[in-house]
Amino acid sequence: MRRLITILAAALLTVSMFAAPSIGAEHEETPPHGHMLVQRPEFGVVIVDDAPWFGVTGIRKCVDLAAGRHLPLRAHHDTIHTGTAGMMLSEKAGHAVVPTFEYANCAELEAALPIAFFPLE
Numbered sequence: 001m002r003r004l005i006t007i008l009a010a011a012l013l014t015v016s017m018f019a020a021p022s023i024g025a026e027h028e029e030t031p032p033h034g035h036m037l038v039q040r041p042e043f044g045v046v047i048v049d050d051a052p053w054f055g056v057t058g059i060r061k062c063v064d065l066a067a068g069r070h071l072p073l074r075a076h077h078d079t080i081h082t083g084t085a086g087m088m089l090s091e092k093a094g095h096a097v098v099p100t101f102e103y104a105n106c107a108e109l110e111a112a113l114p115i116a117f118f119p120l121e
Helices: 002-022 073-081 084-093 106-111
Strands: 035-048 051-065 096-099 115-119
Touching (some): 084 096
Antiparallel strands (some): 051 115
C-alpha cells in the first residue's frame, strides 16, 4: 500500500511540474529545458505557516540528466515525458523525471526540500 501511495505521489509530482508551464500554452512549443531524475521521492505531511501540506519530504538521490542541457525533441517526448521509459521509471521503480522549470538543477531542488504540493485542509 505504501509503495502504491509513493508511486501515485511521484506521478502527481511529475504531472504538477508539467501542468503549470503547459496551461494556456496548448499550441506553443515548450522551450528547451533540462531534466532531473529524482530517485525514490519520499512523501509526507509538512507544516507550512501552521497548516498541514502534503509534499516531498526527501529524496534518495537526484541526478541532472544530460548535465542539465535539454534533450533533443524526439528523445524528450518519445521517452521521458509521454513514452514508456517515463512510465516505467515511475511505475516500476518509483522514480520521477522532473523538468528544470522551477528548479534549475538537483542542488536547487535538494535545497528546497521539503516541497509542499497542496494543503490538507
